Amino acid sequence: xxxxxxxxxxxxxxxxxxxxxxxxxxxxxxxxxxxxxxxxxxxxxxxxxxxxxxxxxxxxxxxxxxxxxxxxxxxxxxxxxxxxxxxxxxxxxxxxxxxxxxxxxxxxxxxxxxxxxxxxxxxxxxxxxxxxxxxxxxxxxxxxxxxxxxxxxxxxxxxxxxxxxxxxxxxxxxxxxxxxxxxxxxxxxxxxxxxxxxxxxxxxxxxxxxxxxxxxxxxxxxxxxxxxxxxxxxxxxxxxxxxx
Amino acid sequence: xxxxxxxxxxxxxxxxxxxxxxxxxxxxxxxxxxxxxxxxxxxxxxxxxxxxxxxxxxxxxxxxxxxxxxxxxxxxxxx
Numbered sequence: 001x002x003x004x005x006x007x008x009x010x011x012x013x014x015x016x017x018x019x020x021x022x023x024x025x026x027x028x029x030x031x032x033x034x035x036x037x038x039x040x041x042x043x044x045x046x047x048x049x050x051x052x053x054x055x056x057x058x059x060x061x062x063x064x065x066x067x068x069x070x071x072x073x074x075x076x077x078x079x080x081x082x083x084x085x086x087x088x089x090x091x092x093x094x095x096x097x098x099x100x101x102x103x104x105x106x107x108x109x110x111x112x113x114x115x116x117x118x119x120x121x122x123x124x125x126x127x128x129x130x131x132x133x134x135x136x137x138x139x140x141x142x143x144x145x146x147x148x149x150x151x152x153x154x155x156x157x158x159x160x161x162x163x164x165x166x167x168x169x170x171x172x173x174x175x176x177x178x179x180x181x182x183x184x185x186x187x188x189x190x191x192x193x194x195x196x197x198x199x200x201x202x203x204x205x206x207x208x209x210x211x212x213x214x215x216x217x218x219x220x221x222x223x224x225x226x227x228x229x230x231x232x233x234x235x236x237x238x239x240x241x242x243x244x
Numbered sequence: 245x246x247x248x249x250x251x252x253x254x255x256x257x258x259x260x261x262x263x264x265x266x267x268x269x270x271x272x273x274x275x276x277x278x279x280x281x282x283x284x285x286x287x288x289x290x291x292x293x294x295x296x297x298x299x300x301x302x303x304x305x306x307x308x309x310x311x312x313x314x315x316x317x318x319x320x321x322x323x
Contacts, residue, residue, distance in 0.1 A: 125288055128281075173281050 002226035004029045007078040012089025014040040020214035033074040035059035061115030071122040084134040084225035085123045087116040093153040112156030132175025134225040139180040168233025184239025186212040207241030245322040257285050269312040
């Protein structure tokens, strides 16, 4: 455990990896706020278990006014400070580009690029005035390696990697640490579109012999936002060594 | 925004970082130890006071040389 007593925003925390991150960060003694389009039963359960230490709101990640309002509301609820954000919300893709319709492309760009950019912009304004903070972007090995059927998704993750490096230069001096955690194919709703033989091939090519899981990724995210590493502008792969 | 209020905001940023407040408008920002991120922090503090966002190109910041340039810039941006 690295984080404790922090005020943290995790985007897209109502299910999947985001839900795991939110749950574990709460368990570690942090106050955590998350947003997604729709409330899930898991949000009600966390509300009940953690009370004022947890906050959920239905927010469209690409609505800048709503996201700015959410960040302001969270700071008010949690005592004024925003220690860390985790940009987790994303949608996947499983289509060759030539067969992907424009609406789908636009949706991936909006959720995976515009959304995180809006949240980071709101967060760094807060962090700048409070003297620092931590930003963790959930990227993907697809941002650095080529995989067919994932072109737009890969481009969106490459964007996060590149923006992370640029922002490290822009705001690093203000005590804001920004890094990416890039999972490989991991056991998630997104990888559930892969056929069993595809998953077996990936496992066979992975030096560790296994796919990463939510807890593997959480452990690295927890370290990245701890503010104790002096790691800045980096992309950390959590992929069992498949990109090594 | 009044020039003096802008200068006060600059000096709040300076003194919060343990630096000497600025008293001479003609001094170069570099000599006053007023850095580019300090410029951004002043902009954010002014945004908070005004309740609206200030957006500008990085090119506009590159033309700033002296404290007077900073004051002129924000005076114009907030007019």
